[in-house]
Amino acid sequence: MPTLSASLLLLANRVLPAVDLPGDTGPMDYARWENETADGLIEVFDSCRDRGAPLRRALDVGCGYGGKTTRLRERSGKDVHWTALDLAQEHLGHAGNWFESNGHTEIARTRADAARLPFADGSFERIVSADALEHLPEPRQALREFRRCLHPEGRIVLLFNPWASPRGSHLGDLLHLPWCQVFFSRDTLVEATRAEAARKAAQMDAVLAERVIAHGESLIDHFLHHVHPTRIADLRDWLAEDTGLEIESQRHFGPGPLRDSGLISMPWCEEFLSATYAAVLRPTASVSSASS
Ligand SMILES: C[S@@+](CC[C@H](N)C(=O)[O-])C[C@H]1O[C@@H](n2cnc3c(N)ncnc32)[C@H](O)[C@@H]1O
Structure with missing residues (x-):
């Protein structure tokens, strides 16, 4: 028997239409x-195309399965040397297959922790990190490492999903109620995710049902162990402390109808309405001039 809070969440979840997410598909999909x-x-990468030092070497931190790395590679031109970095060997393996099937075997791959980058100081004119900051256990240390490995006139392109954003739970394959992580406890979210997977599985044949149950469990594991409640305000605090970086420009990408709404960049609204927050970071003036 589900708890009252899980029942409420499941009811709201069923009333709302599901969103278009990748779901439990194969690595190439x-x-x-x-x-x-x-x-x-x-768009954000292009916005700083002509800023700072000319681009020769670029790093994609938390590259996942490499789908975005190849877009960046194609956009930046063939003279730029890209390195795709991830902590998960399995993800890097999928990225390698994706690079090969898209004719991009020139992209280097490195397995490392974002908080301990295996590169010399000033190695890259661009460091990109998309949808990874909220998954890093040591985000502030990672930002310090980005700064260390960044060319003194380089730029960091950072995008992440703030915790309070509509889909901040990262459970959207099964729980598509926006902001569910804001209104319900972690226990309730876990219970409802498991119940929703079981409900869907009951309508399928045995093989598919097993996959849906396994996918539900992997979403729960990801939510409990790899999604940290990172806010835009946290990023600003870390930057203000000791990372040697500052925000040069920022953008808020809202969900659907809010995409171009002015509301989204207003204080208090931005944490809740930004599906994705994007910032271009540069070395702070004092650090930059001291190291150049
Ligand atoms: C949601 S995926 C984003 C993938 C890709 N950048 C994209 O936007 O499609 C987050 C990635 O960060 C990686 N990651 C998590 N912790 C990490 C760490 N400490 N160092 C490097 N990568 C990490 C995960 O393995 C995962 O591939």
Whole structure:
């Protein structure tokens, strides 16, 4: 028997239409989905094209299955050397297959923790990180590492899904009620995710049902262990403390009808209405001039 809060969440979840998410598909489909949803990242990447040092070496931190890395690679031109970095060997393996099937074997791959980058100081004119900051256990240390490995006149392109954003739970394959992580406890979210997977599985044949149940469990594991409640305000605090970086420009990508709404960039609204927050970071003036 589900708890009252889980029942309420499941009821609201069933009333609302599901959204278009990659779901439990194969690695190449997932990489393709990453690739096809890179428009916002490319816009922000383009926005700093002519800023700072000329682009020769670029790093994609938390590259996942590599779908966005190839978009960046194609956009930046063939003279730029790209390195795709991820902590998960399995993801890097899928990225390698994606690069190969898209004719991009020139993209280097490195397995490392974003908080301990295996590169010399000032190695990259661009460091890009999309949808990864909220998954890093040590985000502030990662930002310090980005700064260390950044060319003194380089730029960081950072996009992430704030915790209070409509889909901040990262459970959207099964729980598509916006802001569910704001209104319900972690226990309720876990219970409802499991119940929703079981409900869907009951309508399928045994093989598909098993996959839906397994996908539900992997979403729960991801939510409990790999999604950290990172807010836009947290990023600003970390930057203000000791990372040696500052925001040069920022953008809020809203969901559907709110996409172009002025509301989204207003204080208090931005945490809740930004599906994705994007910032271009540069070395702070004092650090930049001291190290150049
Ligand atoms: C949601 S995926 C984003 C993938 C891709 N950048 C995109 O936007 O489609 C987050 C990625 O960050 C990686 N990641 C998590 N913790 C990490 C860490 N400490 N260092 C490097 N990568 C990490 C995960 O393995 C995962 O591939």
